[in-house]
Amino acid sequence: xxxxxxxxxxxxxxxxxxxxxxxxxxxxxxxxxxxxxxxxxxxxxxxxxxxxxxxxxxxxxxxxxxxxxxxxxxxxxxxxxxxxxxxxxxxxxxxxxxxxxxxxxxxxxxxxxxxxxxxxxxxxxxxxxxxxxxxxxxxxxxxxxxxxxxxxxxxxxxxxxxxxxxxxxxxxxxxxxxxxxxxxxxxxxxxxxxxxxxxxxxxxxxxxxxxxxxxxxxxxxxxxxxxxxxxxxxxxxxxxxxxxxxxxxxxxxxxxxxxxxxxxxxxxxxxxxx
Amino acid sequence: xxxxxxxxxxxxxxxxxxxxxxxxxxxxxxxxxxxxxxxxxxxxxxxxxxxxxxxxxxxxxxxxxxxxxxxxxxxxxxxxxxxxxxxxxxxxxxxxxxxxxxxxxxxxxxxxxxxxxxxxxxxxxxxxxxxxxxxxxxxxxxxxxxxxxxxxxxxxxxxxxxxxxxxxxxxxxxxxxxxxxxxxxxxxxxxxxxxxxxxxxxxxxxxxxxxxxxxxxxxxxxxxxxxxxxxxxxxxxxxxxxxxxxxxxxxxxxxxxxxxxxxxxxx
Amino acid sequence: xxxxxxxxxxxxxxxxxxxxxxxxxxxxxxxxxxxxxxxxxxxxxxxxxxxxxxxxxxxxxxxxxxxxxxxxxxxxxxxxxxxxxxxxxxxxxxxxxxxxxxxxxxxxxxxxxxxxxxxxxxxxxxxxxxxxxxxxxxxxxxxxxxxxxxxxxxxxxxxxxxxxxxxxxxxxxxxxxxxxxxxxxxxxxxxxxxxxxxxxxxxxxxxxxxxxxxxxxxxxxxxxxxxxxxxxxxxxxxxxxxxxxxxxxxxxxxxxxxxxxxxxx
Numbered sequence: 001x002x003x004x005x006x007x008x009x010x011x012x013x014x015x016x017x018x019x020x021x022x023x024x025x026x027x028x029x030x031x032x033x034x035x036x037x038x039x040x041x042x043x044x045x046x047x048x049x050x051x052x053x054x055x056x057x058x059x060x061x062x063x064x065x066x067x068x069x070x071x072x073x074x075x076x077x078x079x080x081x082x083x084x085x086x087x088x089x090x091x092x093x094x095x096x097x098x099x100x101x102x103x104x105x106x107x108x109x110x111x112x113x114x115x116x117x118x119x120x121x122x123x124x125x126x127x128x129x130x131x132x133x134x135x136x137x138x139x140x141x142x143x144x145x146x147x148x149x150x151x152x153x154x155x156x157x158x159x160x161x162x163x164x165x166x167x168x169x170x171x172x173x174x175x176x177x178x179x180x181x182x183x184x185x186x187x188x189x190x191x192x193x194x195x196x197x198x199x200x201x202x203x204x205x206x207x208x209x210x211x212x213x214x215x216x217x218x219x220x221x222x223x224x225x226x227x228x229x230x231x232x233x234x235x236x237x238x239x240x241x242x243x244x245x246x247x248x249x250x251x252x253x254x255x256x257x258x259x260x261x262x263x264x265x266x267x268x269x270x271x272x273x274x
Numbered sequence: 275x276x277x278x279x280x281x282x283x284x285x286x287x288x289x290x291x292x293x294x295x296x297x298x299x300x301x302x303x304x305x306x307x308x309x310x311x312x313x314x315x316x317x318x319x320x321x322x323x324x325x326x327x328x329x330x331x332x333x334x335x336x337x338x339x340x341x342x343x344x345x346x347x348x349x350x351x352x353x354x355x356x357x358x359x360x361x362x363x364x365x366x367x368x369x370x371x372x373x374x375x376x377x378x379x380x381x382x383x384x385x386x387x388x389x390x391x392x393x394x395x396x397x398x399x400x401x402x403x404x405x406x407x408x409x410x411x412x413x414x415x416x417x418x419x420x421x422x423x424x425x426x427x428x429x430x431x432x433x434x435x436x437x438x439x440x441x442x443x444x445x446x447x448x449x450x451x452x453x454x455x456x457x458x459x460x461x462x463x464x465x466x467x468x469x470x471x472x473x474x475x476x477x478x479x480x481x482x483x484x485x486x487x488x489x490x491x492x493x494x495x496x497x498x499x500x501x502x503x504x505x506x507x508x509x510x511x512x513x514x515x516x517x518x519x520x521x522x523x524x525x526x527x528x529x530x531x532x533x534x535x536x537x538x539x540x541x
Numbered sequence: 542x543x544x545x546x547x548x549x550x551x552x553x554x555x556x557x558x559x560x561x562x563x564x565x566x567x568x569x570x571x572x573x574x575x576x577x578x579x580x581x582x583x584x585x586x587x588x589x590x591x592x593x594x595x596x597x598x599x600x601x602x603x604x605x606x607x608x609x610x611x612x613x614x615x616x617x618x619x620x621x622x623x624x625x626x627x628x629x630x631x632x633x634x635x636x637x638x639x640x641x642x643x644x645x646x647x648x649x650x651x652x653x654x655x656x657x658x659x660x661x662x663x664x665x666x667x668x669x670x671x672x673x674x675x676x677x678x679x680x681x682x683x684x685x686x687x688x689x690x691x692x693x694x695x696x697x698x699x700x701x702x703x704x705x706x707x708x709x710x711x712x713x714x715x716x717x718x719x720x721x722x723x724x725x726x727x728x729x730x731x732x733x734x735x736x737x738x739x740x741x742x743x744x745x746x747x748x749x750x751x752x753x754x755x756x757x758x759x760x761x762x763x764x765x766x767x768x769x770x771x772x773x774x775x776x777x778x779x780x781x782x783x784x785x786x787x788x789x790x791x792x793x794x795x796x797x798x799x800x801x802x803x804x805x806x
Contacts, residue, residue: 028360028440039322040651045358049452051448051451051452075454075455075456076455077454078451078454079453079454080453080454081452082453083447083449083453084449084453085449087445089446089448089449090443090446091446091464091467092446092467092470093461093467093468093470094463094467095552095553097552098463098552099396101457102453102463103448103453105450105453105455105456105459105463106453106455106456106458108456110456110458110462113462113463114462116551117551118550118554120548120549123541123547123549123550124546124547124548124648126550127547128546128547131546139550155449158453159453162453168656181518236425265278272600275731276604292743305626307624307625307628309621310620310621310622310624310625311625312615313621314621314622314625314681314762315680315681320677320678320682321682323677324676324677324682324686327676327677328677329677330677330678331672331676350577351790355576355580356580356581358572359577359580362573362659387597394792395788398751398788398791398792399784399787399789400751400752400754400755400787402667402756402758403754403758403784403787404579406758406768406769407597408773410597410777411590411591411594411597411771412586412587412589412590412592412593413579413586413589413590415583415586416580416581417580417582417583417587418584419589419606420580449633486663486665487665489664489668490665490666490667490668493667493668493671494758499715503668503671503672506706507671507672507675508691518669519664521661522664522668523660523663523664524660526662526663526664527577527659527663
């Protein structure tokens with residue numbers, strides 16, 4: 001269970017990018033986060049494993065308060081959080097196997113990492129996962145010799161090798177063509193079910209979000225304004241999430257009442273004291 | 275720039291402003307050269323005599339005397355050893371310095387300045403000057419020579435390696451930090467593989483340069499073939515000097531071939 | 542029947558052929574042991590040296606700037622040598638580079654040109670300086686000639702490479718219009734190589750400034766001579782001062798040269 005409470009992220013004196021978010025992700029669900037550019041989706045995801053430092057608020061994963069950890073404790077906690085990136089973020093010159101095993105770096109001693117003498121069970125698990133996603137025959141190939149979709153699969157296997165309690169994905173399909181994109185989304189969904197793994201995906205393709213995820217969280221300008229099943233994401237909700245421009249949002253900014261998800265932004269402006 | 279309503283006969287290549295700038299630059303260059311030439315003591319008779327002197331010297335070098343070839347080759351090998359060992363030592367020592375001199379990997383501002391200071395000092399003091407220093411400390415011999423080349427190479431290697439480290443793709447670094455890997459493992463897996471090609475290329479290049487540098491160490495007493503060459507010149511044994519020069523030429527050319535071939539293999 | 546999952550894995554080695562791979566490792570190991578073995582390391586002398594180093598460094602601090610006149614004179618002479626050598630060397634590099642470009646020069650001329658460049662580059666400037674000193678005597682003249690050769694070795698080579706990379710279409714166009722050989726050079730070749738030539742000249746000026754500090758050590762004029770004298774007379778504090786001035790000048794020169802080259806790129 002991932003619990004986010006009152007998460008705020010601001011850079012200097014400018015408007016906060018995240019304005020006090022609350023979110024709960026119970027185990028074994030696939031949740032997508034949608035929103036226009038600049039809504040704060042990527043910042044939210046990166047705050048969870050503290051690639052971006054939250055300004056205030058708490059993030060708790062299965063009872064561990066991630067926001068309070070430092071140094072070694074933070075590293076140990078990060079092992080339990082897997083992440084898949086838009087640009088795959090593989091080490092191009094290393095082989096697929098080495099890239100996949102780099103997911104275990106938080107677990108194995110340095111000498112094993114340096115000499116590439118990985119533990120037997122890690123090698124077995126790697127081949128198992130690579131078979132599952134269909135890249136086992138690439139084990140000895142350099143990562144940059146693979147296609148985009150194949151590289152993202154390597155990224156997924158790397159994340160899974162960590163035996164994570166949650167999987168984060170930051171626009172995992174943005175760099176892929178439509179067909180490959182769907183394959184990856186389908187893969188994430190089936191893995192999520194098989195491994196009972198909660199998956200939080202930052203995505204801008206709303207059709208894919210509707211088709212492959214169980215719950216959609218819509219963000220707008222640093223706040224969550226929609227949180228429901230895909231079926232409830234109708235045109236009106238889409239309008240709320242995606243219309244408008246940041247300048248208007250800045251002018252209309254006001255504290256949001258608890259039932260904000262039911263009030264469209266335009267009506268919020270009228271409700272504001274002048 | 276000329277505008278559209280300039281008459282054809284008015285076309286000029288440069289605007290008045292550009293002409294002024296170009297004139298100023300030319301003037302500056304010419305004045306510098308004139309200043310240099312007027313101030314430096316050139317003994318004009320000697321200058322005009324120079325081609326004849328060179329020809330004379332060249333004549334005395336021919337034919338090259340190869341009677342001492344055995345010694346020459348032995349010392350040449352010693353010269354190569356000095357260059358190779360010193361390059362190896364320099365490479366090893368330059369890695370930590372490059373690490374702290376690169377903006378993206380340095381622990382803090384102080385280490386960044388320390389790293390940069392070490393590299394700049396090493397680069398700005400010529401190998402020969404280092405050799406003078408080490409000969410004063412350790413006495414004449416190959417030790418002084420090896421240390422001189424090591425210290426000079428440190429700056430060259432460290433600067434280029436530091437630049438290679440600064441140019442890496444940060445994204446795999448971010449990804450591995452997200453898996454909970456410690457700093458050392460992140461370096462091993464995300465940084466080292468990216469800088470490895472540059473590492474080899476720069477090391478081989480420096481070895482090539484060091485071969486050339488080590489030929490002159492002997493001239494200040496720091497070992498290698500320079501000493502033999504100095505001996506031949508001081509005793510006016512021009513024909514032996516010619517042999518030595520040809521041997522040096524051959525060494526440098528072969529060294530360049532090997533180095534170019536090795537660098538091609540890296541890519 | 543699916544085969545069981547592998548439990549071991551090793552990274553494919555960089556050199557596939559095992560004979561070549563182990564042979565290479567063995568050769569390197571043998572060389573390292575032998576090379577280090579042939580070097581005479583006198584441990585007594587080394588420990589002496591550490592003591593002497595202490596004495597030298599304490600003698601060198603604080604650096605003595607008491608003879609600024611001498612330093613300035615030496616430094617200015619080095620600067621003058623560098624300027625003249627760069628100007629002459631760069632001018633001479635142009636015809637030599639034209640001779641050494643495969644796309645412009647016929648084969649025998651090409652070989653001659655490249656030969657000149659190889660000879661100019663292979664000898665360390667100090668060796669060249671010694672020879673010039675013997676030929677034309679001590680003093681800045683030898684230094685200038687040395688650095689001219691040094692400049693040609695670098696600038697002509699880089700320029701020749703640039704010439705070999707030019708857009709041949711431009712040459713053809715001008716030739717097709719009926720231009721003479723010289724006009725073709727001026728209109729089609731020079732405009733393409735000028736930016737690189739200017740960059741190289743500035744870089745070489747910087748290089749020559751560094752080198753002129755050193756050729757003086759063997760008698761070719763400039764601040765190198767001042768430095769060598771200081772060392773010989775055990776004036777370590779003066780020597781340190783000179784070294785600091787040299788380093789300072791090199792830093793300034795490098796910064797200025799870098800700035801100028803960035804602006805013209």
